[in-house]
Amino acid sequence: MAKMSSSIQRNRIRSIDMMRGLVMLIMLIDHVRERFFLHLQVSDPMDIDTTSPSLFFTRLAAHYCAPTFVFLTGLSAWLYANPMNSANKAKPTRNVREFLIKRGLFILFLEVTFITFSWGASFQTLYLQVMWAIGISMIALAVLSYLPRTLLLILGLLIVFGHNALTPISYVPHETGYTLWTMLHDRGYILQSAALNIKVSYPVLPWIGVILLGYACGPLYSQQLDKARRGRWLLGLFAVSLSLFFLLRGLNIYGETLPWELQQSAITTLMSLLNLTKYPPSLAFLVFTLAGMFLLLFAFERVKDTQFAFLDTFGSVPMFFYILHLYVLLVMYGIAFFIWGANKGKYVGVDHIWQIWLIAAGLSLVLYFPVKWFSAYKSKHHAPWLKYL
Structure with a gap:
């Protein structure tokens, strides 16, 4: 994000970046678990009879990532459409539809290319995961952005609160409506063949509701709302x-x-x-995780500039960090498999969940330096492609 001159604008952006940075590091822990604790994979919802408390709460922490990503994507789109100049006065609105469509398509491209390859070093199965959900949600917001903000808020609430009522609707493979419904609400394979499989892991309908709510909440960070009033709103939304x-x-x-x-x-x-x-994320899942996000946004706006600065760094270039850490984990897993072989059935892994946290902590320290370098590079250069990372 561009550097702002006012204290309020600077704190606002730092709090958002710190929130992103925190969930990026939580996501790192979960992806380390996906690599080195896959022999004790969890289901959805988790089976509490077979899942230890340490594994359960490690996985639970990762639940905060996707709602935060998607909500803040919507909020950031509103900030893009309603910029402030250096004197903190409103500038002419920008074309948010073009912004969302270009970035949404770019994210979808990354999902089926670089991100897909990072998980299995192949393209035999395309997993449409969180980046797919963000990309589709951005395109849906672009289509709907011409509507009044109040109507977007109502539509977002209707989707978030109402989609659980659609759970009884289901289709079987090859039945008319199966592919569309799998993409919108029920995860599953939309293509299975010897050459290629495509699995929708993140049905997008609830996430479209979340991005609409994020966009509708954009004015919380307008210049007309000072820090104290914004704090009251954030605490109110949390409560x-x-x-x-x-x-x-x-x-x-x-x-x-x-x-x-x-x-x-x-x-x-x-x-x-x-x-x-x-x-897909249930209503209970979304209100629980978004409550935590609102509380942390409130808290991060009140910390000193030097506190949690590392979170600000990770959150300033989230796409760069996302792709980088996936490929680092791919290489690490390959090296570990070469050295120790499949010591956990068909996987290579560690014995205890605390080892997952230790590996993630070490990785966060190592990855901080390239992330910091790229964040500084991005702030000093204005090439169009940098905006996508």
Whole structure:
């Protein structure tokens, strides 16, 4: 993001970048788990009878990543469309549709090329994951952006709150509507053949709702709303979201397909309560994770410039970090497999979840330096291609 001169504008952008940076590092932990703890893969929702608390809460932390990415993508689109000049006065609005379509298509290209290859070093199976969801959501927002912001807010709320009511709708492969519904709401394969498989891991309908909410919340960061008022709004959104979670989820009313139950211990009861569906993200999943995001956005705006600066760095070039860390993990896994072989069935892995956190911590330190270099390079140069990273 461009450097702003005002304290409010600078803090606002830093808080958003720190929020992105935090979830990028959480995502790093989860992707290390995907590489070196795959022999104890978790389901969705997780099976609390076979998942240890340490693995459960490690996976739960990663739930915050996708909602934060998508919501802040929508919010950033509003900021792009409503820029401020160096005197903090409104400038003419920019063409947000062109911005969203170009970047959405670019992200989709990355998903089916560089990102797909980074997972398995092949193109036999295309996994349409979080970048697919972000890319499609950006294009959907571009199509809908001509609508009044209030209508976008209503539409976003209807999708987020209403999509769980669509769960009974299902199609079987080769049935008319199966491919479209798989892309929108039910994950699964839309193509299976000897040459190529395509699996939708992130059905996009709920994520379209989230990006619309992010765009509608863009004015929270307008110059007309000062830090104190923005803070009250963020805390209010946190309180409302968390209250909705405990009301709907706590009473097993609506918004999650798997009801929670009292277990033999407090920790497993908590695990049952927080065992939320991610594919597609249930209403309970979204209000719980977005509540945490609102609270952290409030907190990050109130830290000193020198505090958590490393998060600011990681969040300033998220796409660069995303692709870089995937290929570093691919190389690491290949080296580990060459040295130790398949020590966990058909995988190579470690024995304990704390080792996953240790590997991720070490990687975050190593990757900080190229990320910092690229962030500085991007701030000093204005080549069009840099905007995409």
